[in-house]
Amino acid sequence: MRELFYCAHMLHSHIAHFYALAAPDFVVGPTADPAQRNILGVIDKVGLQVGGEVIKHRAYAQDIQATIAGKATHPVGGLPGGMSKAIKEEEREDFEEKAKSLVEFGKLGLKLFDDLVLANKEYLDLITGGVYTMKSYYMGLVDENNKVNFYDGDVRVVDPEGKEVAKFKPGDYLEYIAEHTEPWSYLKFPFLKKVGWNGFTEGKESGVYRVSPLARLNAADGMATPLAQAEYERMYRTLGGKPVHATLAFHWARLIEVVYAAERLLELCQDGEITDPNVRTIPTATPDEGVGIVEAPRGTLIHHYQTDDRGIVSAVNLIVATVHNNPAMHMSIKKAAQGLIKKGQEVTEGLLNMVEMAFRAYDPCMACATHTLPGHMPLEVVIYNSKGEVVQTLSRNVG
Amino acid sequence: MKTLVLGLGNPILSDDGVGVRIAERLQGKVDQREVTVVEASLAGLSILDLLTGYDRAIIVDAIQTVGGKVGQVYRLSRDVLDTTRHAASPHDIDAGTALELGSKLGLPLPTEMVIFGVEVADVVTFSEECTPEVREAIPICVDMIVQELSGTPDAYGDDGAKRD
Numbered sequence: 001m002r003e004l005f006y007c008a009h010m011l012h013s014h015i016a017h018f019y020a021l022a023a024p025d026f027v028v029g030p031t032a033d034p035a036q037r038n039i040l041g042v043i044d045k046v047g048l049q050v051g052g053e054v055i056k057h058r059a060y061a062q063d064i065q066a067t068i069a070g071k072a073t074h075p076v077g078g079l080p081g082g083m084s085k086a087i088k089e090e091e092r093e094d095f096e097e098k099a100k101s102l103v104e105f106g107k108l109g110l111k112l113f114d115d116l117v118l119a120n121k122e123y124l125d126l127i128t129g130g131v132y133t134m135k136s137y138y139m140g141l142v143d144e145n146n147k148v149n150f151y152d153g154d155v156r157v158v159d160p161e162g163k164e165v166a167k168f169k170p171g172d173y174l175e176y177i178a179e180h181t182e183p184w185s186y187l188k189f190p191f192l193k194k195v196g197w198n199g200f201t202e203g204k205e206s207g208v209y210r211v212s213p214l215a216r217l218n219a220a221d222g223m224a225t226p227l228a229q230a231e232y233e234r235m236y237r238t239l240g241g242k243p244v245h246a247t248l249a250f251h252w253a254r255l256i257e258v259v260y261a262a263e264r265l266l267e268l269c270q271d272g273e274i275t276d277p278n279v280r281t282i283p284t285a286t287p288d289e290g291v292g293i294v295e296a297p298r299g300t301l302i303h304h305y306q307t308d309d310r311g312i313v314s315a316v317n318l319i320v321a322t323v324h325n326n327p328a329m330h331m332s333i334k335k336a337a338q339g340l341i342k343k344g345q346e347v348t349e350g351l352l353n354m355v356e357m358a359f360r361a362y363d364p365c366m367a368c369a370t371h372t373l374p375g376h377m378p379l380e381v382v383i384y385n386s387k388g389e390v391v392q393t394l395s396r397n398v399g
Numbered sequence: 400m401k402t403l404v405l406g407l408g409n410p411i412l413s414d415d416g417v418g419v420r421i422a423e424r425l426q427g428k429v430d431q432r433e434v435t436v437v438e439a440s441l442a443g444l445s446i447l448d449l450l451t452g453y454d455r456a457i458i459v460d461a462i463q464t465v466g467g468k469v470g471q472v473y474r475l476s477r478d479v480l481d482t483t484r485h486a487a488s489p490h491d492i493d494a495g496t497a498l499e500l501g502s503k504l505g506l507p508l509p510t511e512m513v514i515f516g517v518e519v520a521d522v523v524t525f526s527e528e529c530t531p532e533v534r535e536a537i538p539i540c541v542d543m544i545v546q547e548l549s550g551t552p553d554a555y556g557d558d559g560a561k562r563d
């Protein structure tokens with residue numbers, strides 16, 4: 001039940017991110033006027049019918065979550081030992097119809113990506129170009145067959161050449177991940193313990209790793225459902241094999257995951273046990289410590305709790321996807337800025353957006369990562385000459 | 400006319416929860432055959448989900464303006480959303496864009512919309528209580544919404560002051 005809910009959660013999040021946040025850069029254009037470079041501009045290009053399909057299918061995913069767990073956002077159905085209520089047969093039938101439609105919608109998304117992004121040489125060059133490429137380790141949850149799983153399994157890590165270097169149970173995460181700190185940020189910088197922190201550098205000697213849809217696909221040996229598997233193979237064939245280091249390919253992987261989530265949702269809807277009325281086993285012991293790991297839409301999510309003898313939480317450690325990606329995000333932004341801003345070239349709003357694209361691919365949540373409250377989205381680019389003097393500053397929502 | 404009264408906010412972040420508190424108070428004061436009162440901690444695209452299917456919407460939320468007086472209640476129109484295009488999170492779009500998207504796609508959105516904003520002091524402290532001046536504004540805003548629903552919005556000015 002929880003996995004079914006979770007597939008619906010992935011669907012709503014991936015759909016919202018791709019069509020509202022990522023697509024404008026590719027469909028409308030990375031340097032287009034900001035007044036057009038948004039979901040409304042995307043709808044102008046792809047048409048009202050496609051736009052309607054986006055909203056409809058996102059709503060399907062929200063409906064499934066709300067039916068199972070009370071609310072789509074801030075669900076209340078999870079309890080220690082299970083869920084608060086079972087799925088009724090008429091609900092299951094409704095979910096099944098929605099899941100079939102979501103599979104078709106997933107295929108539509110990849111077709112749009114083919115027609116509007118991959119068929120455009122400029123965009124394909126953008127995706128595969130060095131400015132947005134980073135050779136890192138990759139982390140993701142896999143099942144017993146090393147296929148991508150959002151909900152359960154072991155954490156697998158592969159090196160920049162795609163070779164498995166670690167596979168561990170959630171409870172062992174502290175043996176593999178450590179966190180570096182910098183005085184200029186509240187956010188920590190996780191790294192692979194056995195490789196070590198060697199600064200903001202790429203490659204095998206650097207403990208920097210990434211999580212994300214692309215990281216999940218890189219860390220796994222494939223997808224557990226047939227249509228998603230075919231798309232997985234096609235992506236790697238197109239981009240020259242595994243692993244893919246192109247940060248903008250996070251978006252392609254995201255669309256492949258839409259297909260997987262929809263197929264898996266359908267499989268679970270058609271599982272005879274999904275409407276079993278026994279959905280909770282009331283715990284009999286008081287917990288003292290627990291580690292839970294799932295794949296959030298943006299990447300691996302670690303929750304670690306310690307409790308006292310009353311079962312009251314006494315310590316918490318959360319490593320969310322944006323934290324795992326923190327070192328890599330900084331490196332991606334810097335690489336994009338250094339690669340795109342050339343001497344003598346005017347730094348325009350469009351150029352600022354192209355730097356921001358390196359960040360947006362991670363679908364970051366700074367509030368989750370810093371455990372503070374959301375605010376504006378500040379962005380500042382400062383250009384220095386060889387003497388260290390500021391030549392130009394371009395900023396938005398700063399101060 | 401199917402009407403939605405939507406109280407928005409985070410109920411554990413002090414004054415940010417004022418919209419939810421006002422919606423709670425309205426639950427017993429409206430004709431439930433015509434009016435649905437919903438409390439929600441949502442923004443952006445999710446607002447579209449909530450508004451679809453209603454003819455009229457009254458939204459109530461916390462607001463912070465430059466130089467605003469804490470506790471003041473404003474009666475605002477839908478246009479005000481176009482003056483503040485800030486998304487609540489990087490994974491979402493702002494409410495104005497969400498509504499524009501809904502209209503563009505022909506979703507059955509309310510043709511009438513009024514927004515009640517309560518000027519607040521504190522939206523960052525964890526608390527289930529609003530600050531004192533905001534607490535005092537709650538019954539005023541509740542009454543303003545009741546007047547709006549009963550067709551007498553002119554009982555109050557757009558700045559929240561009661562008219563004789």
